[in-house]
Amino acid sequence: EAEVVLVGRSNVGKSTLMRELTGHSFDTGGKPGVTREPNHYDWAPEDFVITDLPGFGFMSGVHEDHREAIKTGIVHYLEEYADNVLVAVLVVDGKSVIDIIDRHSGPDEIPYDVEMFHFLRELDVPTVVAVNKMDKVDDRDERLNELCDRLGLLPPWKQWQETIAPITAKNGQISSLEEAVRDHLHEQNRDDL
Numbered sequence: 001e002a003e004v005v006l007v008g009r010s011n012v013g014k015s016t017l018m019r020e021l022t023g024h025s026f027d028t029g030g031k032p033g034v035t036r037e038p039n040h041y042d043w044a045p046e047d048f049v050i051t052d053l054p055g056f057g058f059m060s061g062v063h064e065d066h067r068e069a070i071k072t073g074i075v076h077y078l079e080e081y082a083d084n085v086l087v088a089v090l091v092v093d094g095k096s097v098i099d100i101i102d103r104h105s106g107p108d109e110i111p112y113d114v115e116m117f118h119f120l121r122e123l124d125v126p127t128v129v130a131v132n133k134m135d136k137v138d139d140r141d142e143r144l145n146e147l148c149d150r151l152g153l154l155p156p157w158k159q160w161q162e163t164i165a166p167i168t169a170k171n172g173q174i175s176s177l178e179e180a181v182r183d184h185l186h187e188q189n190r191d192d193l
């Protein structure tokens with residue numbers, strides 16, 4: 001069965017988003033780094049499963065080796081199932097993503113989120129960046145333009161509405177994401193004709 005995958009650093013609101021998308025309730029605020037196995041759920045309105053991959057990146061109390069193992073597991077999963085993945089949703093925290101990206105950008109360092117975005121593109125998996133926690137962001141357009149810039153997409157972000165989807169999962173404001181995902185699904189149906 002075709003799938004939509006969700007990836008993102010821990011604490012960006014992936015479980016909250018999963019709950020909104022599927023109507024299921026998930027462990028939020030659980031111990032970071034514990035979800036090792038991908039979780040699959042039916043996405044009711046459409047005919048595919050949605051897969052929640054473990055959160056990656058820094059988690060307090062989680063050893064670096066363990067963090068690396070989680071990331072490697074995610075990469076292997078995506079490589080193995082890329083052909084089956086209709087859309088990948090990379091979830092980021094709109095409030096902190098620019099700071100985190102800039103802090104980890106350097107001559108021999110690529111921030112996780114940027115790396116994951118490029119990795120998914122290399123695999124030819126259509127990717128939507130769900131920019132969550134927009135309720136905490138005041139300078140919305142500026143922030144989204146900066147994110148485009150960091151991801152190598154030419155601003156303004158409004159040109160990229162199939163790729164950049166600002167959401168507030170906590171309040172159920174996820175329609176931009178649902179639209180972006182649907183756009184990709186329909187594009188692929190057209191390609192198949």
Ligand code: GDP
Pocket residue numbers: 008009010011012013014015016017027028029030055132133134135136167168169170171
């Ligand atoms: P996960 O680790 O990515 O699964 O993140 P969770 O879903 O557990 O959320 C982490 C924290 O972010 C929790 O305290 C959530 O209530 C909070 N959160 C999730 N979505 C939003 C949102 O849209 N806005 C705000 N302000 N907080 C959110």
